[in-house]
Amino acid sequence: MSQTQNIAPAAQPQPSRPCVQRPGMYIYDQYDQRIVDERVSQFRGQTQRYLTGELGADEFMALRLMNGLYIQRHAPMLRIAIPYGLFSSDQMRMLAHIARQYDKGYGHFTTRQNIQFNWPKLETVPDILADLASVQMHAIQTSGNCIRNTTTDPLAGVAADELEDPRPYCEIIRQWSTLHPEFAYLPRKFKIAITGASRDRAATLVHDIGLRLVRNETGEVGFQVSVGGGLGRTPMIGQTIRPFLEKQHLLSYLEAIVRVYNLKGRRDNKYKARIKILVASLGMDTFRVLVEREWGNNRDKLILDQAEIDRVKTFFTPLPYDADAASDKRHEGYANNNDDFARWLKYNTFDHKVEGYRGVFVSLKAPGIAPGDITDKQMDLVAELADRYSAGLIRSTYEQNLVLSDVKQGELYPLWQSLHQDGLATPTIGSINDMICCPGLDFCELANASSIDVADMIQRRFEDLDYLYDLGEIRLKMSGCMNGCAHHAIGHIGILGVDKKGEEWYQLTLGGFAETTAELGQRLGRAVSKDEVADAVEKIAHVYVEQRIEGEQFIDTFQRIGIVPFQERVYADN
């Protein structure tokens, strides 16, 4: 290979190889490994042909996007896939290595459970992809007009409200959609989400296809399929296309939907190209007829065998839990003596289906840090803590935090101490300060307005933890433009950056949600200036506190009293 001028700093020691994958996650065999290895060589060739001018910029763009590489405002941005948000400590160490070696020492977790690096050099991207392949990772289809990373419930497999673990189906869909020859040049990007729980922590109803594991009258478990949900410029809630789909038909049905979309979706206007527009323009009944007709062509040919479901399920079998874990109650004693720990225990951990264990949120919402950002050192620390306390497994969440899913309650205190020391224990999970926020003007070339500094201004208003806890669950989501990467339209409080004659303004919406059914937020009124955003959010919180009745969360109060009292308060001075 030729020497490039801009040599990266001296090589840091790389994580030891080969990587040891953990029980509890899918492990590549020779086929899975070969596909990522070959993909790296292919992309290396494409990058070289681009750099020598053989491959045009426009063509290279389509190819690099399908390997997660954007060319952004300041530098390329590389988005790495974390399939359904589950990865191992070794993989996290590799991400830390990439942050150090090729980037500026940090990465950014996204609402699609992936991680982005904002500063890699184009020439080094093939090397990054090769490093990733060495730990069974890749950046395949993290961007581009193709089927993207399938997302799911970050608590899958450990949540108490779960009918069935959705992750085996995520993996099956990952393989089916990876380098699918027919669906690489769809009209637009295509996103699938699955949940197996009663509370929808994957926001399935705002995905192109949403799958919910459900039980039918005869007791069989299958999928409720919704289609045509999506946020962005024209937010829409998905509609049910099939109330019950047998598991054996999962792939043939998905294929039928995507094929109809590929053939009929609009290609003349990228803002009208998502499947939601097709479904809305045809109407669900017509769309369903087309899909079912197409399905007739392949439903008997493409059967998802029970043997394959069982094979993939073996990777996700429950961990060997310690039967004595429940008898260790040291955490209670620590909580009695340490308010910080007690707060964290209450807000940043969750019930595990196995007694004596808890799930732990690793907060990436420290004040003053862009939501979702994590440094290389923090990545290494989380990897080490995962090894020590949680079977070496880590999850990334839609809310841009991390999860250690299987921690013995007796070990929570030392785990908290380590997290706390490194700024990973901000005890605000589920609160207004646990906001989702896109990179905005600081990193994204599509942005109208910055979001990171506004997030910071809001977080400062709610610094008083007692006040914050009193406000309860409020999901605040802020996007820097109409593309809505932070899903503002389904925020209990949504904030959207808009451009007014070159100035940054912010449009607020209230009452969106997607946790069970879904609804889009209602527009509060005229956009407010940057200085006014935090004030407005504070006033909204005040109205809630004054008007709530016993036991009501913000969203309940909103649904009871409507938007008018909030409008009256926020725009009172005008």
Add this chain to the structure above:
Amino acid sequence: MQIIKNRQIIEDRWQHIPDLTDGVTTDTLPAGDIIVPFSLWQSDKEQLLQHSGGLGVRLNSDHDVAEISPDLSHFAIVALQFPSFRDGRSYSIATALRQHYGYTGELRAVGNVLRDQLAYMERAGFDAFEIDASQTIEDALNAFGEISVKYQTSSDEPLPLYRRRA
């Protein structure tokens, strides 16, 4: 003109008859093997069936493949258009022709046909490629073998990988 057929560079003798909008009628057809636009086939079927040379048909990416399916036996070639490499409809049309209508003749990719899409096109069922003039045809041949694992079924692979894993 040179094209790729079954992963080999060959000299091609077929002539494309331009779309009807260009004023073409069956009276002005050249002798020899021709690929006609679907619209011409629709309007002049009987005359075209009298044509002495070979007959192929060309579909735009917005054509409904069901319309041509009853007539497939008349064609030695079905050519599918890629107005831009980003227009992916012809992958699904090719899939339908091969898998649902049992078409076994030549399936030819025409238009903005570039090296880096060839492997996907081949998997979808194409076996012949009129490579865009901007590309080096010899180099394009390298595109086919880049990825050797196929997770999913397609026109080139009736079984998903889960039925083939060793």
